[in-house]
Amino acid sequence: MTGYPFSDIEKKWQAFWEKNKTFRTTEDPAVPREKRKYVLDMFPYPSAAGLHVGHPEGYFATDIYCRYLRMKGFQVLHPMGFDSFGLPAENYAIKTGTHPRVSTEQNIVRFTSQIKALGFSYDWDRRISTCEPEYYRWTQWIFLRLWEKGLAYEAEVPINWCPSCLTGLANEEVKDGLCDRCGTPVTRRNLRQWILRITAYAERLLADLDMLAWSDSLKLMQTNWIGRSEGANVRFALEKGGGTIEVYTTRPDTLFGATYMVLAPEHPLVRKITTPAQKPAVEEYVKAASMKSDLERTELAKDKTGVFTGAFAVNPMNGKKIPVWISDYILISYGTGAIMAVPGHDERDFAFAKKFGLEIVQVVSRDGSLVELAQADPTDGIAVNSGEFNGLPTAEFKTRIIEWLEKKGIGSRAVNYKLRDWIFSRQRYWGEPIPLVHCPKDGTVAVPYDQLPLKLPEVKTVTPTGTGESPLAAIPEWVNTTCPKCGGPARRETNTMPQWAGSCWYYLRFLDPSNASAFAARDKIDYWMPIDLYVGGAEHAVLHLLYARFWHKFLFDEGLVNSPEPFMRLINQGMILGEGGVKMSKSLGNVINPDDIVRDYGADTMRLYEMFMGPLEVSKPWSTRGIAGAKRFLERVWRTSELPLTDDEPSEPLLRLLHKTIKKVSRDTDRLEFNTAISEMMIFLNEAAGLPALPKKLWTPFVLMLSPYAPHLAEELWEKLGNAPSISRQHWPEWNEALTAEELVEVVYQVNGKIRAKESLPAGMAEGELREKALGHDRIRELLSGKEVRKVIVVPNKLVNIVASL
Numbered sequence: 107m108t109g110y111p112f113s114d115i116e117k118k119w120q121a122f123w124e125k126n127k128t129f130r131t132t133e134d135p136a137v138p139r140e141k142r143k144y145v146l147d148m149f150p151y152p153s154a155a156g157l158h159v160g161h162p163e164g165y166f167a168t169d170i171y172c173r174y175l176r177m178k179g180f181q182v183l184h185p186m187g188f189d190s191f192g193l194p195a196e197n198y199a200i201k202t203g204t205h206p207r208v209s210t211e212q213n214i215v216r217f218t219s220q221i222k223a224l225g226f227s228y229d230w231d232r233r234i235s236t237c238e239p240e241y242y243r244w245t246q247w248i249f250l251r252l253w254e255k256g257l258a259y260e261a262e263v264p265i266n267w268c269p270s271c272l273t274g275l276a277n278e279e280v281k282d283g284l285c286d287r288c289g290t291p292v293t294r295r296n297l298r299q300w301i302l303r304i305t306a307y308a309e310r311l312l313a314d315l316d317m318l319a320w321s322d323s324l325k326l327m328q329t330n331w332i333g334r335s336e337g338a339n340v341r342f343a344l345e346k347g348g349g350t351i352e353v354y355t356t357r358p359d360t361l362f363g364a365t366y367m368v369l370a371p372e373h374p375l376v377r378k379i380t381t382p383a384q385k386p387a388v389e390e391y392v393k394a395a396s397m398k399s400d401l402e403r404t405e406l407a408k409d410k411t412g413v414f415t416g417a418f419a420v421n422p423m424n425g426k427k428i429p430v431w432i433s434d435y436i437l438i439s440y441g442t443g444a445i446m447a448v449p450g451h452d453e454r455d456f457a458f459a460k461k462f463g464l465e466i467v468q469v470v471s472r473d474g475s476l477v478e479l480a481q482a483d484p485t486d487g488i489a490v491n492s493g494e495f496n497g498l499p500t501a502e503f504k505t506r507i508i509e510w511l512e513k514k515g516i517g518s519r520a521v522n523y524k525l526r527d528w529i530f531s532r533q534r535y536w537g538e539p540i541p542l543v544h545c546p547k548d549g550t551v552a553v554p555y556d557q558l559p560l561k562l563p564e565v566k567t568v569t570p571t572g573t574g575e576s577p578l579a580a581i582p583e584w585v586n587t588t589c590p591k592c593g594g595p596a597r598r599e600t601n602t603m604p605q606w607a608g609s610c611w612y613y614l615r616f617l618d619p620s621n622a623s624a625f626a627a628r629d630k631i632d633y634w635m636p637i638d639l640y641v642g643g644a645e646h647a648v649l650h651l652l653y654a655r656f657w658h659k660f661l662f663d664e665g666l667v668n669s670p671e672p673f674m675r676l677i678n679q680g681m682i683l684g685e686g687g688v689k690m691s692k693s694l695g696n697v698i699n700p701d702d703i704v705r706d707y708g709a710d711t712m713r714l715y716e717m718f719m720g721p722l723e724v725s726k727p728w729s730t731r732g733i734a735g736a737k738r739f740l741e742r743v744w745r746t747s748e749l750p751l752t753d754d755e756p757s758e759p760l761l762r763l764l765h766k767t768i769k770k771v772s773r774d775t776d777r778l779e780f781n782t783a784i785s786e787m788m789i790f791l792n793e794a795a796g797l798p799a800l801p802k803k804l805w806t807p808f809v810l811m812l813s814p815y816a817p818h819l820a821e822e823l824w825e826k827l828g829n830a831p832s833i834s835r836q837h838w839p840e841w842n843e844a845l846t847a848e849e850l851v852e853v854v855y856q857v858n859g860k861i862r863a864k865e866s867l868p869a870g871m872a873e874g875e876l877r878e879k880a881l882g883h884d885r886i887r888e889l890l891s892g893k894e895v896r897k898v899i900v901v902p903n904k905l906v907n908i909v910a911s912l
């Protein structure tokens with residue numbers, strides 16, 4: 107008996123698949139729409155650390171599913187590529203002097219060989235990398251289309267600024283006020299930025315979640331991020347100067363309780379309304395606020411701070427003079443950058459009013475009675491202290507007050523979103539250049555489409571300028587150009603696109619990766635899109651998916667794609683934790699390297715193990731004992747394959763077991779319930795392994811079922827059975843429904859030795875179960891009523907005799 111030579115087997119079949127392009131996919135027009143599937147993995151960022159055991163978990167799942175689908179006669183598109191622009195490569199370049207392209211290419215080579223060593227059935231001819239000019243040509247192309255439609259605009263905005271990376275950071279790159287990349291406290295800085303008007307799509311990004319087969323929790327995360335609310339915009343007149351302050355409120359019914367107003371320190375009115383006496387304090391406060399990040403100003407701030415401007419506004423409901431303050435907990439980027447403060451019914455306003463001695467008025471009451479407010483009482487109820495509206499329930503008051511405001515011309519119904527426009531530029535080298543030119547005569551002019559890609563210039567160093575501008579700004583021969591419109595001297599845009607750009611549309615490029623005249627040919631888009639299944643980590647549950655959906659909707663509006671949504675079904679695989687259930691991390695020294703697992707156990711074992719650990723979507727701890735168990739199973743498969751083969755018919759019980767196994771493995775694989783499918787195959791193997799000789803009619807279907815789960819070993823066994831490769835293109839075994847039915851036996855129930863009832867039950871039922879069945883039978887229960895059961899005798903598959911008191 108020989109050992110299971112997994113290393114030789116895996117290398118042999120990987121070479122075979124590569125040489126024969128076994129998984130090359132074409133657009134065969136004969137395949138009907140319902141027999142085509144596009145199954146996509148979230149493509150990786152090729153980091154210097156190489157592949158992690160968590161990466162392939164999702165890839166294994168989609169790969170099993172794709173191999174299964176192909177065997178079921180589907181045309182399957184299953185590609186892989188690299189999201190290869192980004193800050194880590196740039197930071198590495200700054201530290202070591204290596205060009206980001208060089209380190210990125212090295213990382214891609216390593217990732218590719220690691221991924222190939224795991225035996226995935228990708229169509230490698232479709233590989234893409236977002237930092238290649240042939241790819242980012244089309245990222246630039248889509249950007250220009252957005253810009254032409256007014257969906258990209260320039261603005262001077264305060265951004266998060268990392269004084270160490272010397273670059274602007276998106277909010278999601280700031281964790282607890284620190285730079286997510288280097289840990290330095292983040293400050294604020296005003297910079298000229300390119301911004302994408304994603305808010306124009308807020309309503310559709312929310313509404314269209316309804317058409318997606320995503321988990322409720324994932325949809326909820328997107329919903330909360332978009333943050334739609336309904337309320338009113340209300341204009342408060344200033345006491346002096348004739349101006350107004352506009353606020354957005356979800357509670358216009360509390361207007362009578364507005365006893366002061368607060369502006370964001372950046373609000374343009376601040377400079378105009380501040381009185382001379384208050385000027386020094388206000389200016390000092392504005393300056394301090396400009397250094398803080400949004401997070402420091404809101405969630406991290408324990409104490410509310412603020413300064414009175416000296417100005418007053420007028421409450422439109424009761425004509426009262428109310429003071430106007432500034433405070434950094436109001437963000438200029440949310441709503442109108444100003445609020446009416448209702449301290450009686452908002453905790454934050456209450457704390458602020460208490461601290462600064464401002465008036466607190468109750469305007470909502472649970473039962474209509476007035477109370478001394480010891481804290482903000484935010485509940486719905488009945489209006490009090492609200493003039494002619496007293497006594498109205500909250501919901502009705504809201505409707506009435508909005509009508510009233512609209513009639514008076516001082517307010518209107520409004521919908522607001524938490525979603526902000528997307529700051530779409532970074533002051534970095536290693537990103538897509540924004541293909542625009544600034545001309546003193548013509549303003550901003552697009553680089554003509556036929557001149558794309560606008561390539562990154564070759565540089566020796568990517569060190570930040572430190573001025574806040576991208577390293578590109580320090581290359582005069584690149585920056586200085588001619589205006590495409592007038593031919594006069596002009597300057598190139600030096601900001602580059604954020605890392606998210608390339609992943610916004612990569613799934614479309616896989617359809618047609620070498621097309622030089624379009625991002626993808628329309629017939630290929632129509633052939634494959636939208637994506638049937640998308641699998642990836644939960645860390646992309648919000649931003650990547652929101653950004654990609656936004657671009658896709660834009661392309662749909664432009665008539666360039668066939669569906670309003672790109673990802674119809676989406677699954678987040680659970681995390682793989684270290685042994686003991688803690689997160690894997692370098693500092694804990696519990697990181698598992700896939701290369702070691704492949705070397706010591708083989709890729710098939712790793713795949714089988716990761717899929718056997720538990721349901722795909724839950725997080726689960728790595729276990730060395732568990733992986734050894736998976737290996738023993740495959741070793742046993744190998745030993746079983748060494749049994750003499752026969753053409754004899756298998757026995758009836760074995761045949762029944764086979765068909766039940768096929769049925770269950772098919773159903774579970776179809777539902778992505780891989781762990782239970784593997785258990786079924788293990789049960790089957792237990793029986794097969796004990797046979798003196800192996801009927802081919804039993805073994806062949808088993809090997810076929812095994813092939814998505816242990817593809818290398820299954821190819822080898824397929825060949826051992828005397829077949830020509832590849833098993834990957836064979837048909838999935840069918841089951842005979844009649845053979846999957848449970849075998850039934852008739853069980854006799856006796857009471858004190860007399861036959862009292864009979865029941866048909868599945869054969870092989872356990873003694874305890876039979877006992878329960880008998881005692882629960884209606885007729886028997888009737889007979890036993892008032893009697894004491896002394897003893898129950900069970901003969902499996904035959905009878906239950908109950909000895910009872912007379």
Ligand SMILES: [Zn+2]
Nearest residue numbers: 268271285288
């Ligand atoms: Zn930093």
Ligand SMILES: [Zn+2]
Nearest residue numbers: 545548589592
């Ligand atoms: Zn010009």
